[in-house]
Amino acid sequence: MTTRRSFLKKAGIAGVTGATALSAPAVHAQSVIKWRMQTYAGPALAAHVVKPAIDAFNQAAQGQMEIELFFADQLVPTSELFRAMQRGTLDAVQSDDDSMASPTEVTVFGGYFPFASRYSLDVPVLFNQYGLNEIWDEEYSKVGVKHLSAGAWDPCHFATKEPIRSLADLRGLRVFTFPTAGRFLSQFGVVPVTLPWEDIEVAVQTGELDGIAWSGITEDYTVGWADVTDYFLTNNISGAWAGSFFANMERYNELPEHLQTMLKMAMDSSHYYRQWWYWGGEADLRVNGPKMQLTSIPDEEWATVEAAARVFWDEIAAESETKAKVVQIFKDYNDVMDKAGRPYRYG
Numbered sequence: 001m002t003t004r005r006s007f008l009k010k011a012g013i014a015g016v017t018g019a020t021a022l023s024a025p026a027v028h029a030q031s032v033i034k035w036r037m038q039t040y041a042g043p044a045l046a047a048h049v050v051k052p053a054i055d056a057f058n059q060a061a062q063g064q065m066e067i068e069l070f071f072a073d074q075l076v077p078t079s080e081l082f083r084a085m086q087r088g089t090l091d092a093v094q095s096d097d098d099s100m101a102s103p104t105e106v107t108v109f110g111g112y113f114p115f116a117s118r119y120s121l122d123v124p125v126l127f128n129q130y131g132l133n134e135i136w137d138e139e140y141s142k143v144g145v146k147h148l149s150a151g152a153w154d155p156c157h158f159a160t161k162e163p164i165r166s167l168a169d170l171r172g173l174r175v176f177t178f179p180t181a182g183r184f185l186s187q188f189g190v191v192p193v194t195l196p197w198e199d200i201e202v203a204v205q206t207g208e209l210d211g212i213a214w215s216g217i218t219e220d221y222t223v224g225w226a227d228v229t230d231y232f233l234t235n236n237i238s239g240a241w242a243g244s245f246f247a248n249m250e251r252y253n254e255l256p257e258h259l260q261t262m263l264k265m266a267m268d269s270s271h272y273y274r275q276w277w278y279w280g281g282e283a284d285l286r287v288n289g290p291k292m293q294l295t296s297i298p299d300e301e302w303a304t305v306e307a308a309a310r311v312f313w314d315e316i317a318a319e320s321e322t323k324a325k326v327v328q329i330f331k332d333y334n335d336v337m338d339k340a341g342r343p344y345r346y347g
Contacts, residue, residue: 033065033259035091035251038081040099040243042072042197044223048277049153050094053270057262065259067092072197082246086144091251096243098179104139105322110242111178112156114309116330118239118337118345120275123152130329135322136244146252149264151271153241154278156181158233159220160211161204163295167305176200177213181237184312185213188305204228213237217289218281226291234286234296237305245270 039050046069054069076084081100084090093100097110109116117123127133127150140147158164160173171189175182182192190213195203203209205228212225216236220226245267252260286294317327337344 032063033255035065035067036070036075036089037067037092037094038070038072038075038084038090039093040072040078040081040095040197042223045219046071048222049274050270052273053266056269057266060262060266061259065255078197082145085246085248088248088251090248092148092245092247094243094245096178096241101179102140102145103143105320106136106139106326108180108316108323109326110244112181112238112241114181114184114237114312115306116238117152117242120152120154120240120279122333122337123150123240123242124271126329126333130333132326132329135326139322140246141249144249146247146249148245148247148252149267149271150242150244151267151274152278153243153274154216154218154282155236155240156213156238157216157236158211158213158231159215159217159225159229159292160231160233161229162210163231163293164233164297165295166297167301173210174208175211175213176203176209181213184309185237187308201225201228215241216278216282217285217292218278220292221281221285221289226289230293231295232286232292234294235302235305237309 037054039046041049051069054067058066072078075090078095078099079101081090081093081095082102085093095110097104097107099111101107102110117126127136133147133150136147136150156177158175162169164170167188170185172191173189174191174193175185176195177185177190177192179192179194182190186192193203193209195209200209200212200214201224204212204225211229212220215223215225217226217232220229220232255263313327313330317324
């Protein structure tokens, strides 16, 4: 709250200063372009998933532009990120569509859409080679927001206080998860709970939450959730989180072309960092991590969850023409991967 009050106070002062400047003599000096960007990630996670790229951009911009980075819920709640960016309160955002409640036809596919990906490389291929970039660009252009770049994060697993070894163990579990993932999991008895990101660790400690279905094991260790949960379920409901960088359309269009190019390069470096950081971390911490015991639901039982996901896809596809187009892309892509076989798909 202190940060938000300071932010609003500074914004008010800036408004007064701007009004005064209208009557002042013109100063012909190049001003620094300043952006405010907020990420969905808390400080410990942001140190990996976004801060290195923004720091590098600010250094390379050599005083022409500066992006001030804010962490999860620091200026506005994550669920209000889209509106804040649309209004211009924020210039840019790093989030998934689902968490920031963007009013588009593609919102449900952000975050962890059930079984839409098996590996992290699936996400950039879907966006860059199978047409999702064009669909996202069209949808966000309708609402005054520039979809800048999509990338993959980690897979989605359950981290819980009690072990999960069958689907029956999911019944009644109060779990922090993404909106669409929660909608899907509720058919198996999971109770989705929405809380501010920074409150999750304490909520597990106090028993308000039974677990988390928000990340893979790398994040569990990085942000402290492995300290309050005892078990990690190896089955996942998605192989990779799909998230993006977004910007206020007017602010983005005001950027000189060379700064737009530098911004894209910074985002690409962020995507690349996550590819190897998560991929290596997920394996290493399963094998060598000392804090969580691994559990699994048998493959034949988990197959019923995968089958339910296909039914869920068709339900989503029936909601609109755009959603049907995205679901068909998922189907076409997975058909190619299955036919390609190893190393693209196993079994």
